[in-house]
Amino acid sequence: MKKALVLNIINPLLGGVLIRGEKGTAKSTAVRALADLLPSRSQVEGCPFSCDPREPANMCSDCLNKYQNQETFVEVFGRMKVVDLPVSATEDRVVGTLDIEHAIKKGEKKFEPGILAQANRNILYVDEVNLLDDHIVDVLLDSAAMGVNTIEREGVSFFHPSRFILVGTMNPEEGDLRPQLLDRFGMVVDVIGERNPEKRIDVIKNRLAYEKDKEAFAKQFTTDQQELRDRILMAKKLLEKVSYSDQMLEIAVKISIELEVDGHRADIAMIKTAMTIAAFKGQTEVAPADMQEAAELVLPHRLRRTPFEEGIYNFDQVEQIISAVGSARDAVV
Numbered sequence: 001m002k003k004a005l006v007l008n009i010i011n012p013l014l015g016g017v018l019i020r021g022e023k024g025t026a027k028s029t030a031v032r033a034l035a036d037l038l039p040s041r042s043q044v045e046g047c048p049f050s051c052d053p054r055e056p057a058n059m060c061s062d063c064l065n066k067y068q069n070q071e072t073f074v075e076v077f078g079r080m081k082v083v084d085l086p087v088s089a090t091e092d093r094v095v096g097t098l099d100i101e102h103a104i105k106k107g108e109k110k111f112e113p114g115i116l117a118q119a120n121r122n123i124l125y126v127d128e129v130n131l132l133d134d135h136i137v138d139v140l141l142d143s144a145a146m147g148v149n150t151i152e153r154e155g156v157s158f159f160h161p162s163r164f165i166l167v168g169t170m171n172p173e174e175g176d177l178r179p180q181l182l183d184r185f186g187m188v189v190d191v192i193g194e195r196n197p198e199k200r201i202d203v204i205k206n207r208l209a210y211e212k213d214k215e216a217f218a219k220q221f222t223t224d225q226q227e228l229r230d231r232i233l234m235a236k237k238l239l240e241k242v243s244y245s246d247q248m249l250e251i252a253v254k255i256s257i258e259l260e261v262d263g264h265r266a267d268i269a270m271i272k273t274a275m276t277i278a279a280f281k282g283q284t285e286v287a288p289a290d291m292q293e294a295a296e297l298v299l300p301h302r303l304r305r306t307p308f309e310e311g312i313y314n315f316d317q318v319e320q321i322i323s324a325v326g327s328a329r330d331a332v333v
């Protein structure tokens, strides 16, 4: 769970993560804890969509106008955020509202930004994502696919960038997720309660220590947190230099064919995820072990046959395919 979240911060193009699991397994705790690890980035001061002053292709219309007129932006640095989308949110709250009266009287558009505006360039977190209303799911699917939120009211339309990392948590006992939404997630992780008694005891001790003195508890991890932040930043830079061999491509397609995965999304996601894993390890070349780790993250929701056992998938077959491709290559060499 933690690895999947960190990989999505390093590479926001991985498609987000869905965390499934029984109640009380620290799913929401883990997502909220991300806030402290998120990097800062440059944004246009006062822009409700936090536009990147150097990325005209993804700017809102106001920022683009300024950019085209060569006006100078006031640039500020702000940390990425975890933006909540509550299950009970109304459509207006999610997409924002257009003031039609203002448009008619003054002939100009007046837009009140919603959650999708705040989510641009940030993490959009939906707890109990499986309980979202269908029409909100549709809005999310559209924005996730296009990177744009479009609002149409009585013949007036407005759009703004809305590119976010989608993170969802859910308890499968409370209902399934719509397949279209499930497929949008780049990764799925299944969490189960700890079975090891010693580790369970650690969970109790940690929680009680946290409740007793939150600041003192957090202080113990200051160095670890800083190390992880630095590692994330380094991996972000290194990612551009990561390459993969033909053998890795061969592994990706063999896995998808032999495990009977639908479509091509899984193959692409596997390579992108493996590249990000390599960067996180400080390497510039994807290794077979990275492919194994990537497969475990990108396949759970894409397998037609699901060897589901106590919430954990069995990825032995993936391991066998990886070593078979490796030995076939060695034999040729």
Ligand SMILES: Nc1ncnc2c1ncn2[C@@H]1O[C@H](COP(=O)(O)OP(=O)(O)OP(=O)(O)O)[C@@H](O)[C@H]1O
Pocket: 022, 023, 024, 025, 026, 027, 028, 029, 030, 169, 170, 171, 203, 206, 207
């Ligand atoms: N591995 C863990 N380490 C520390 N605390 C844990 C761990 N697992 C569970 N907890 C504790 O269990 C409690 C439940 O956590 P949380 O609310 O994040 O769970 P959840 O998986 O989001 O559950 P729900 O689906 O019921 O919302 C919290 O008090 C949390 O501190």
